[in-house]
Amino acid sequence: xxxxxxxxxxxxxxxxxxxxxxxxxxxxxxxxxxxxxxxxxxxxxxxxxxxxxxxxxxxxxxxxxxxxxxxxxxxxxxxxxxxxxxxxxxxxxxxxxxxxxxxxxxxxxxx
Amino acid sequence: xxxxxxxxxxxxxxxxxxxxxxxxxxxxxxxxxxxxxxxxxxxxxxxxxxxxxxxxxxxxxxxxxxxxxxxxxxxxxxxxxxxxxxxxxxxxxxxxxxxxxxxxxxxxxxx
DNA sequence: TGAATATTTAACCATCTGGTTAAGTATGTA
DNA sequence: TACATACTTAACCAGATGGTTAAATATTCA
Numbered sequence: 001x002x003x004x005x006x007x008x009x010x011x012x013x014x015x016x017x018x019x020x021x022x023x024x025x026x027x028x029x030x031x032x033x034x035x036x037x038x039x040x041x042x043x044x045x046x047x048x049x050x051x052x053x054x055x056x057x058x059x060x061x062x063x064x065x066x067x068x069x070x071x072x073x074x075x076x077x078x079x080x081x082x083x084x085x086x087x088x089x090x091x092x093x094x095x096x097x098x099x100x101x102x103x104x105x106x107x108x109x110x111x
Numbered sequence: 112x113x114x115x116x117x118x119x120x121x122x123x124x125x126x127x128x129x130x131x132x133x134x135x136x137x138x139x140x141x142x143x144x145x146x147x148x149x150x151x152x153x154x155x156x157x158x159x160x161x162x163x164x165x166x167x168x169x170x171x172x173x174x175x176x177x178x179x180x181x182x183x184x185x186x187x188x189x190x191x192x193x194x195x196x197x198x199x200x201x202x203x204x205x206x207x208x209x210x211x212x213x214x215x216x217x218x219x220x221x222x
Numbered sequence: 223t224g225a226a227t228a229t230t231t232a233a234c235c236a237t238c239t240g241g242t243t244a245a246g247t248a249t250g251t252a
Numbered sequence: 253t254a255c256a257t258a259c260t261t262a263a264c265c266a267g268a269t270g271g272t273t274a275a276a277t278a279t280t281c282a
Contacts, residue, residue, distance in 0.1 A: 006121035009191075010114055011240085022194055028259060041241055043260060048239095062249040062258045073195045080120075080188045083133055084181055122270085139229060152271055154230060159269090173228045173279040224282090231276070238269070246261070252254085 001053075002079055005072040008052035013037070014045050018068065021055065027063045112164075113190055116183040119163035124148070125156050129179065132166065138174045 008014055017031055032042040046066065049055045054073065055066045119125055128142055143153040157177065160166045165184065166177045 002126070003121055003123060006117045010117035010121055012114060013240090015113070015190075018194060029257090037240090038242065039259070040243085040261085044240070047260095059248095062247095064259070070195055073191055077188065077191045077195055079126075080184055080191060083129060084184045084188055118269095124270090140227090148270090149272065150229070151231080151273085155270070158230095170229095170278095173277095175229065225280100226282095227278100227280075229276105229278080232274085233272100234274105235272080236270095239267085240265100241267105242263100242265080244262085244264105246259105248257100248259085250255100250257075252256095 001072060002076060004052040005054065005076045008048050008054055009076070011045070011048075013042075014049055017042075017045060017049065018054065021066055021068050025065045025067050027065055031066065112183060113187060115163040116165065116187045119159050119165055120187070122156070122159075124153075125160055128153075128156060128160065129165065132177055132179050136176045136178050138176055142177065 013035055016035070020026060020031055020034070028039070028043060028046065031046070032039050035042060046055070046057070050057055052072060053069055056069050058065050058067070120129075124146055127146070131137060131142055131145070139150065139154060139157065142157070143150050146153060157166070157168075160177075161168055163183060164180055167180050169176050169178070
């Protein structure tokens with residue numbers, strides 16, 4: 001699951017789509033408009049996001065409405081936070097401190 | 112930068128490498144051992160992580176030692192958290208609440 | 223010097239990715 | 253019915269990705 005979530009987030013077009021969606025549900029054509037690419041291209045991106053469960057799709061007649069789904073993002077956030085905190089705590093606390101006080105001298109940090 | 116970070120994190124082998132690294136600096140051979148793949152394959156993964164600046168490499172003679180670098184992860188965490196909070200706040204606050212109290216009934220949540 | 227160790231580079235391969243255009247499927251509207 | 257609209261599917265393409273094996277490059281050790 002994390003594979004798909006991170007892979008989905010790795011593409012800037014898809015991140016922008018999510019950003020637009022964060023302002024409310026949108027149909028495919030609306031979401032495609034600000035992106036300089038064809039509709040099928042956007043359609044593919046939407047399917048990637050859908051497979052990653054970052055959005056849910058509902059059909060109202062011929063219009064498809066997308067809705068954000070926060071759950072996988074929560075999982076991703078947890079993974080990132082866990083490791084970030086862990087190794088900032090264990091390895092980089094000194095480096096980070098030095099980083100704040102002296103832009104140079106953190107190179108000899110841990111080991 | 113986010114592109115590379117998320118792309119790097121999308122591969123399970125690379126996530127496992129980071130997990131091992133979180134327990135301390137490691138050389139290439141050590142990092143390769145638990146993965147059922149060739150050394151060049153691991154070497155490639157390390158280069159991907161290095162390009163994403165998720166790790167720094169230092170050469171001690173013929174041994175390359177890897178060290179975690181938390182900065183890009185912090186950026187990624189910020190991106191994820193920003194959007195997660197935003198749309199949980201706007202759309203999924205109710206769903207999230209229901210999630211805590213009743214494992215089932217959040218399906219009809221927003222909209 | 224010569225052999226072993228640590229690692230990368232090169233060449234190759236199959237599959238995935240992100241885009242295209244053209245055609246197809248539903249649905250709404252005149 | 254016929255046309256327009258919303259969207260997907262199909263076929264294709266170039267380039268990236270994730271793996272392989274074989275060979276090259278340092279470095280250490282005897």
